[in-house]
Amino acid sequence: MRIDKFLKVSRILKRRTVAADACSAGKVSVNGKDVKPSYSLKAGDVVEIRFNAGVLKFRVLNLKETVKKEEASSLYEIIADEQ
Numbered sequence: 001m002r003i004d005k006f007l008k009v010s011r012i013l014k015r016r017t018v019a020a021d022a023c024s025a026g027k028v029s030v031n032g033k034d035v036k037p038s039y040s041l042k043a044g045d046v047v048e049i050r051f052n053a054g055v056l057k058f059r060v061l062n063l064k065e066t067v068k069k070e071e072a073s074s075l076y077e078i079i080a081d082e083q
Contacts, residue, residue: 001063003028003047004037009064011072012049012056022049046079054083 001009007019007028020037022028027050028035041047041060048057057080067075 001041001065002037003030003035003039003041006041006060006063006075007049009067009072010075011069012058012076027051047076054081056081 004016004019004023007013007022008016013019013022019028023035023037023039026034029048030039030041030045032046041063043060043063045060046057047060048055056078058076058078060076062075064075
């Protein structure tokens with residue numbers, strides 16, 4: 001699954017265009033490397049997103065095309081949330 005789609009499906013970022021823009025701007029890295037929106041994500045990957053307010057680091061647990069709002073957080077586990 002593409003990283004921009006995962007960020008939207010997991011509800012970490014609100015819209016896929018916002019996720020794509022963040023990737024293009026170099027604010028998203030997977031396993032320590034900056035990635036483009038088309039990067040193919042796999043279960044077990046560690047993703048880091050740099051916001052203006054801090055950094056969110058999480059591990060991908062599961063990849064699904066669609067999930068309910070309540071189940072979205074089951075797709076990842078937060079490793080570090082630095083504000």
